[in-house]
Amino acid sequence: MIGVRENLQPITYNLYFMDNRFDKVVEEIMRGKNFLVVSHVSPEGDAVGSALAMGLGLKEFGKDATVFLHDNVPDVFMFLPGADNVVHNIDGNAAFDATIVVDCGQIDRLGDNFKKIKNCGRIINIDHHITNDSFGDINIITPDASAAGEMVFDLLNAMQVKITKEIAINIYTAVMTDTGSFRYSGTTPHSLEIAAQMIRAGVDPWDISQRVYESYPAKRFKLLGMVLNTLEVIENGKIATLIVTLDMLKNADTDKDVADGFVNYARSISGVEVGILFREVWSGEYKVSFRSRGNVDVSEVGVMFGGGGHKNAAGCSVKGTIEEAKNKIIAAAAKKVKGIVNK
Numbered sequence: 527m528i529g530v531r532e533n534l535q536p537i538t539y540n541l542y543f544m545d546n547r548f549d550k551v552v553e554e555i556m557r558g559k560n561f562l563v564v565s566h567v568s569p570e571g572d573a574v575g576s577a578l579a580m581g582l583g584l585k586e587f588g589k590d591a592t593v594f595l596h597d598n599v600p601d602v603f604m605f606l607p608g609a610d611n612v613v614h615n616i617d618g619n620a621a622f623d624a625t626i627v628v629d630c631g632q633i634d635r636l637g638d639n640f641k642k643i644k645n646c647g648r649i650i651n652i653d654h655h656i657t658n659d660s661f662g663d664i665n666i667i668t669p670d671a672s673a674a675g676e677m678v679f680d681l682l683n684a685m686q687v688k689i690t691k692e693i694a695i696n697i698y699t700a701v702m703t704d705t706g707s708f709r710y711s712g713t714t715p716h717s718l719e720i721a722a723q724m725i726r727a728g729v730d731p732w733d734i735s736q737r738v739y740e741s742y743p744a745k746r747f748k749l750l751g752m753v754l755n756t757l758e759v760i761e762n763g764k765i766a767t768l769i770v771t772l773d774m775l776k777n778a779d780t781d782k783d784v785a786d787g788f789v790n791y792a793r794s795i796s797g798v799e800v801g802i803l804f805r806e807v808w809s810g811e812y813k814v815s816f817r818s819r820g821n822v823d824v825s826e827v828g829v830m831f832g833g834g835g836h837k838n839a840a841g842c843s844v845k846g847t848i849e850e851a852k853n854k855i856i857a858a859a860a861k862k863v864k865g866i867v868n869k
């Protein structure tokens with residue numbers, strides 16, 4: 527693990543500080559010609575934005591790049607430059623000199639279609655998840671980066687790639703979404719300096735934020751009404767839970783992507799340390815999302831159930847009925863909360 531932030535001197539308008547984290551990666555990129563860029567299943571803003579920025583940056587550097595995502599790019603991110611060219615299947619004969627994986631903690635999270643790709647070349651793993659298991663041939667893990675998009679910017683910077691407006695839109699969106707619009711504790715001077723640099727490169731902040739946060743389908747609010755009705759505040763007001771069932775999705779005539787971000791409502795309640803959202807995947811399995819504030823590390827709870835994430839945002843899957851799922855998860859989360867509160 528390589529951390530660089532803590533030693534940074536104040537930066538004026540020059541981001542070209544000495545950053546040798548990426549030396550091996552740049553070498554690898556110089557050596558190759560044809561690259562695959564990939565990110566995780568159920569991609570959100572950072573996954574899509576950082577993968578597209580990497581792909582566009584490689585092209586700007588004179589290389590061939592294919593961006594692969596197992597799942598479709600969510601509608602809300604289809605405005606990102608390059609989103610139209612994302613592929614979801616790769617011809618079995620295609621061969622790549624190297625595969626750059628961004629924003630993905632475990633190789634399984636790349637999806638089943640990724641497993642079918644035979645000739646990936648060396649795997650370059652660029653990520654900020656503290657739970658990343660270093661699955662790559664080269665691993666650059668920087669947990670104090672606010673977004674994988676921030677690391678892609680740093681890499682393109684190390685490559686001295688010109689940041690075009692198209693790249694800038696992707697980087698800005700990646701950093702904006704992973705920092706909760708520059709609100710989360712992961713937001714650093716470097717995140718904001720990158721955002722400033724992206725605006726100089728042509729990004730219009732209002733254009734991006736209205737596309738991402740103010741273009742919801744009405745169905746989202748119909749679903750949100752049902753989900754908020756499930757709210758429970760428990761453990762002396764320290765934990766709040768929400769549930770999304772398949773029936774609700776059906777009644778709102780919509781799909782799971784529309785519920786993205788609902789877990790934040792649970793955390794936003796005064797006094798709540800951990801917000802938890804249970805989403806029914808199919809009968810007998812729930813996807814669980816955690817959001818915490820302050821010092822409760824929910825990535826540890828995620829890991830206990832085979833998932834992962836960040837200190838304040840994590841997830842996992844759990845089998846059983848909703849009661850079983852809630853009992854297991856809440857007991858584990860309550861222990862973490864007590865551990866912090868009693869310190």
Ligand SMILES: [Mn+2]
Binds near residue numbers: 572573
């Ligand atoms: Mn991320």
